Amino acid sequence: MKSSKTIFLAGLFCLTFFLQSCSEDRIYEKPTQLITNDLALQLNSNYNMNTLQSKAATVDSIREDANAVWYSVEELERYINYVKTEGINKGYTVDGIRMYLGKYPNDPKLGEKAGMTTVFLSPTGAKSDEQKAGTGTSNSTADQEENHYDITDLSPMNYGSMGNPPKMTYPYNK
Numbered sequence: 001m002k003s004s005k006t007i008f009l010a011g012l013f014c015l016t017f018f019l020q021s022c023s024e025d026r027i028y029e030k031p032t033q034l035i036t037n038d039l040a041l042q043l044n045s046n047y048n049m050n051t052l053q054s055k056a057a058t059v060d061s062i063r064e065d066a067n068a069v070w071y072s073v074e075e076l077e078r079y080i081n082y083v084k085t086e087g088i089n090k091g092y093t094v095d096g097i098r099m100y101l102g103k104y105p106n107d108p109k110l111g112e113k114a115g116m117t118t119v120f121l122s123p124t125g126a127k128s129d130e131q132k133a134g135t136g137t138s139n140s141t142a143d144q145e146e147n148h149y150d151i152t153d154l155s156p157m158n159y160g161s162m163g164n165p166p167k168m169t170y171p172y173n174k
Contacts, residue, residue: 098123
């Protein structure tokens with residue numbers, strides 16, 4: 001009888017755990033780098049007024065350049081999974097992703113993208129401790145906190161969607 005109660009309680013515990021894990025309420029840690037919508041509006045407005053206006057005066061002002069790039073959550077999750085997995089496979093500790101602004105070359109093969117602004121993502125990190133041990137590289141805490149180098153052994157990510165028209169004003173909604 002005692003073992004039946006133990007099995008019942010274990011089963012009840014597993015069922016409770018399973019049902020909680022299926023819940024839509026996700027537990028997460030709130031990022032410390034969040035900004036207010038008002039500040040985002042101001043940042044976007046400043047960029048649009050200063051950068052894009054001065055660019056339009058010197059570049060092909062007929063075509064509107066992008067001021068926003070969109071990636072789906074799934075694309076970003078796949079990329080994060082890729083850089084973590086491939087980073088480990090190639091002996092790196094991936095610690096972040098740096099976002100760069102870029103400009104496509106004026107190459108007719110690129111079509112509408114030629115000469116236009118883009119954003120691309122580059123994984124950052126350092127060789128893992130095992131790799132460092134063989135190279136004599138310093139492994140101090142200060143070095144680990146300060147060195148967020150681009151990992152050029154892993155592919156950067158590009159080709160987000162820029163919308164149509166490409167220029168958007170924050171907040172973008174219908």
